[in-house]
Amino acid sequence: MTERDGTLLGTLEHLILLAVLALGTDAYGMTIRDEIHSRTGRDLSFGTIYVTLQRLEAKGMVTASMGAPTPERGGRAKRFFKITADGRRAVRRSQDAFEAMTAAWRDARAKS
Amino acid sequence: MAPLNLIGRFLSYLLAEDYWVSLMGDLSEERARRVAIDGPHLAASWYRSEICRSLAAAGRLRLAEAARSAPWSIAICAYMLVAVLEVTMRLLLSRGWPEAAQPASALRIVGELPGIALISYIAGRFDRRAPLLLGAMMLLAAISITTLSTEAMSAPFIVAFLTIGPCAAVLGALLSRARRTAA
Numbered sequence: 001m002t003e004r005d006g007t008l009l010g011t012l013e014h015l016i017l018l019a020v021l022a023l024g025t026d027a028y029g030m031t032i033r034d035e036i037h038s039r040t041g042r043d044l045s046f047g048t049i050y051v052t053l054q055r056l057e058a059k060g061m062v063t064a065s066m067g068a069p070t071p072e073r074g075g076r077a078k079r080f081f082k083i084t085a086d087g088r089r090a091v092r093r094s095q096d097a098f099e100a101m102t103a104a105w106r107d108a109r110a111k112s
Numbered sequence: 113m114a115p116l117n118l119i120g121r122f123l124s125y126l127l128a129e130d131y132w133v134s135l136m137g138d139l140s141e142e143r144a145r146r147v148a149i150d151g152p153h154l155a156a157s158w159y160r161s162e163i164c165r166s167l168a169a170a171g172r173l174r175l176a177e178a179a180r181s182a183p184w185s186i187a188i189c190a191y192m193l194v195a196v197l198e199v200t201m202r203l204l205l206s207r208g209w210p211e212a213a214q215p216a217s218a219l220r221i222v223g224e225l226p227g228i229a230l231i232s233y234i235a236g237r238f239d240r241r242a243p244l245l246l247g248a249m250m251l252l253a254a255i256s257i258t259t260l261s262t263e264a265m266s267a268p269f270i271v272a273f274l275t276i277g278p279c280a281a282v283l284g285a286l287l288s289r290a291r292r293t294a295a
Contacts, residue, residue, distance in 0.1 A: 028134070028138070029134055029135060029138040030138045030141055030142055033138075044169075045162060045165040045166045045168075045169040045170075046135050046138050046139060046162065046166045047123065047126070047135070047165065047166025047167060047168070047169040047170035047173075048166070048169040048170070048173065050127055050131050050132075050134070050135045050166075050170070051126065051127065051169070051170045051173040051174065052173070053131070054127060054128055054131050055177070064130075066130070069137075070137075070141075072140065072141050072144040073137035073138070073140050073141045074136070074137060074140040076133050076134065076136060076137030076140065077133070077134070077137065078134065078137065078138075079130065079131065079134035
């Protein structure tokens with residue numbers, strides 16, 4: 001079953017897609033890691049981020065483009081990520097599910 | 113090859129080439145940023161720990177992805193482990209309790225229950241479907257052997273053979289599910 005069929009995103013995928021959305025045109029490994037760390041306190045390793053980004057690209061939820069190589073990166077280029085329409089839909093579906101369940105929890109709390 | 117280069121090389125096997133290059137670039141960029149803030153020693157220490165952390169995390173995620181995409185392969189591996197457990201049990205029992213080590217011993221099969229449950233639990237940590245596949249494979253094997261074999265089998269052995277393996281696999285599945293729920 002793919003995300004198009006209605007499966008919700010995993011936590012890592014969800015966080016990373018939200019970070020890519022928040023960062024706009026400046027979304028690459030380091031900024032994504034910093035964004036998640038500053039907003040949630042989760043200190044993800046670069047390995048975690050890149051494996052997840054590679055999976056998201058394979059699923060068609062992000063696209064990647066290469067920047068220019070820079071000296072502080074040892075002559076290596078940045079890989080910038082952009083969310084696709086499929087990625088946006090998957091984020092919305094997951095957000096909606098969480099909001100619906102949070103509302104259910106609030107209702108239950110209000111009744112008790 | 114220096115240890116860090118070796119770890120970096122291992123990382124390249126877990127990621128596509130261009131992803132690996134970008135990851136190493138990010139690590140270099142972050143290290144350069146930390147040299148300016150924390151000094152070269154702390155930055156080098158961060159780099160070492162981060163590259164190890166990245167390798168461990170990428171390896172774990174890749175393993176989990178492989179497991180998710182192939183529950184059958186996990187179930188087959190688990191079944192092979194059950195076979196190893198059976199041979200080990202027979203070897204151990206043959207030294208101290210020869211009657212229980214017989215191929216058609218119900219006691220030996222009962223004694224294997226915790227081991228099979230543990231194998232099933234571990235398989236369930238990789239993929240939630242694997243323990244049930246393992247149980248189904250064991251049940252199928254037990255039915256085939258008891259119906260096709262021409263050797264005499266006692267009723268307790270047949271009952272144990274048909275129930276212990278699948279029940280242990282289900283027990284492992286329940287334990288791994290409980291662990292996931294608690295987490």
